[in-house]
């Protein structure tokens with residue numbers, strides 16, 4: 001008899017800047033995943049060779065993306081995940097272009113359900129860890145709504161949100177221990193996640 005393994009958690013690093021504030025939150029989150037017996041799978045979107053959606057709508061005919069690039073192997077990792085966490089800075093009120101490119105490439109999941117009539121995917125938890133300097137008055141609403149829109153097509157419940165304002169230079173997040181603790185707690189919750197029927 002096999003021992004049940006922990007959840008596989010796709011951990012998406014959404015910043016083009018390595019070792020910045022959102023990366024640190026994601027690392028703490030991954031510690032939580034491991035503590036709960038889960039298995040983090042790290043995806044650094046800025047390094048993954050993900051190009052922009054072309055809007056060709058080929059996925060509305062076949063359910064698959066015709067663009068062959070770094071995203072081609074990432075689809076399998078999205079499918080294999082029992083939970084997904086996205087860590088991102090706010091860029092001009094929404095997510096950075098590298099993360100938005102990843103998001104836009106989720107169009108095949110939308111097409112399968114809404115054009116091709118396939119059954120919706122099973123439910124699984126999702127989380128957003130978002131950081132910002134607070135240097136503009138437009139907040140995080142656009143980043144949250146964009147992420148929720150993507151989560152919806154992936155069958156992800158928007159189960160956890162951690163928003164940290166007032167961090168800008170790399171390392172500033174270290175001065176926010178409550179946020180680091182909360183990121184670890186979110187990871188622990190995701191690390192024991194199981195999928196439910198759609």
Ligand SMILES: Cc1cc2nc3c(=O)[nH]c(=O)nc-3n(C[C@H](O)[C@H](O)[C@H](O)COP(=O)(O)O)c2cc1C
Nearest residue numbers: 015020021022089091092093132133134135167168
């Ligand atoms: C191009 C760019 C746009 C930004 N836009 C915003 C913004 O709209 N609102 C905000 O509060 N902070 C904004 N910031 C600040 C970042 O969100 C902040 O530096 C964050 O801590 C960076 O996270 P990271 O270290 O994970 O990359 C912006 C930074 C850059 C480089």
